[in-house]
Amino acid sequence: xxxxxxxxxxxxxxxxxxxxxxMKEDADRAGLTVVQLKALYKIHRSPNTGLRELAxxxxxxxxxxxxxxxxxxxxGLLEREISTADRRAITLKLTEDGEQKLQEATxxxxxxxxxxxxxxxxxxxxxxxxxxxHQQIMTILTTKExxxx
Amino acid sequence: xxxxxxxxxxxxxxxxxxxxxxMKEDADRAGLTVVQLKALYKIHRSPNTGLRELAxxxxxxxxxxxxxxxxxxxxGLLEREISTADRRAITLKLTEDGEQKLQEATxxxxxxxxxxxxxxxxxxxxxxxxxxxHQQIMTILTTKExxxx
DNA sequence: CATAAATAGTTGGTATGCGAACTATTAACA
DNA sequence: TGTTAATAGTTCGCATACCAACTATTTATG
Numbered sequence: 612x613x614x615x616x617x618x619x620x621x622x623x624x625x626x627x628x629x630x631x632x633x634m635k636e637d638a639d640r641a642g643l644t645v646v647q648l649k650a651l652y653k654i655h656r657s658p659n660t661g662l663r664e665l666a667x668x669x670x671x672x673x674x675x676x677x678x679x680x681x682x683x684x685x686x687g688l689l690e691r692e693i694s695t696a697d698r699r700a701i702t703l704k705l706t707e708d709g710e711q712k713l714q715e716a717t718x719x720x721x722x723x724x725x726x727x728x729x730x731x732x733x734x735x736x737x738x739x740x741x742x743x744x745h746q747q748i749m750t751i752l753t754t755k756e757x758x759x760x
Numbered sequence: 761x762x763x764x765x766x767x768x769x770x771x772x773x774x775x776x777x778x779x780x781x782x783m784k785e786d787a788d789r790a791g792l793t794v795v796q797l798k799a800l801y802k803i804h805r806s807p808n809t810g811l812r813e814l815a816x817x818x819x820x821x822x823x824x825x826x827x828x829x830x831x832x833x834x835x836g837l838l839e840r841e842i843s844t845a846d847r848r849a850i851t852l853k854l855t856e857d858g859e860q861k862l863q864e865a866t867x868x869x870x871x872x873x874x875x876x877x878x879x880x881x882x883x884x885x886x887x888x889x890x891x892x893x894h895q896q897i898m899t900i901l902t903t904k905e906x907x908x909x
Numbered sequence: 910c911a912t913a914a915a916t917a918g919t920t921g922g923t924a925t926g927c928g929a930a931c932t933a934t935t936a937a938c939a
Numbered sequence: 940t941g942t943t944a945a946t947a948g949t950t951c952g953c954a955t956a957c958c959a960a961c962t963a964t965t966t967a968t969g
Binding site: 910911912913914915916917918919920921922923924925926927928929930931932933934935936937938939 | 940941942943944945946947948949950951952953954955956957958959960961962963964965966967968969
């Protein structure tokens with residue numbers, strides 16, 4: 612049996628890739644990477660956030676986040692300042708350019724936004740069923756195994 | 761509305777991460793990376809395969825695959841030879857060490873294998889329903905949008 | 910208060926992962 | 940047959956992405 616060639620697995624991978632492709636379409640339009648777009652989006656919604664908070668919300672490590680932020684600052688899309696309250700911390704907010712890029716990516720032409728809206732309109736019963744089965748799968752995937760010894 | 765904080769989206773991301781964690785557990789046990797483990801697994805099942813074929817089956821570009829293979833050859837887990845039939849092509853097969861590492865990762869202790877087996881035993885009706893809804897979502901995600909102009 | 914411990918970010922090293930440009934070989938065709 | 944196409948891999952530059960080690964600052968504790 613080919614473990615890596617499983618109908619269910621493939622289904623999850625396909626959707627994962629499709630979602631990423633849509634985000635990439637938006638990001639490309641604005642000359643951004645997907646993770647850069649996500650970062651701008653998050654900071655736009657929570658200005659003056661710190662690095663750790665941002666990293667946590669995007670499920671990245673601080674070191675990865677630090678690099679992403681650094682490149683966004685270099686490109687002039689992000690403003691990074693030392694927090695006055697805690698001189699170890701930084702505060703992040705978009706520059707004018709950053710706001711504009713974000714708008715380019717997430718505006719009316721956004722493929723991702725449109726499709727997510729479509730999916731939101733899905734039959735609630737189907738959605739509940741889906742989430743329920745996903746939960747079953749998550750339980751199987753994350754349950755600590757018993758010892759057969 | 762926070763597009764990146766969607767119940768369904770999060771559900772997919774969670775499962776994706778859980779699957780990856782399980783594979784990583786197996787890979788770590790053998791001192792491999794996840795993609796290295798996948799590569800060894802595929803080559804074990806289809807010895808003497810070429811680079812392009814391997815890249816396609818793992819949904820990676822040739823350039824990425826080339827690097828992964830190169831590091832596996834350097835670690836002595838993979839044998840790379842020039843094909844006698846086509847001198848442009850290479851043939852790949854596991855070394856003794858490679859076979860052993862693969863066994864370490866996918867043997868009886870494999871978390872991934874166990875869980876996939878568990879999932880396979882899922883209620884067929886639930887599984888069908890899941891695949892059907894996934895298909896609906898895929899259709900939404902990949903359908904070319906109509907012009908409202 | 911002074912030192913230890915915790916916290917916020919950064920940096921260095923390695924491994925994906927991609928696209929583009931490249932080499933070498935084989936196939937196609939004028 | 941000889942030039943052009945296509946094909947198989949590799950290499951380069953860049954951006955994630957992780958961990959471990961580091962600096963700087965703040966908090967906790969003797």
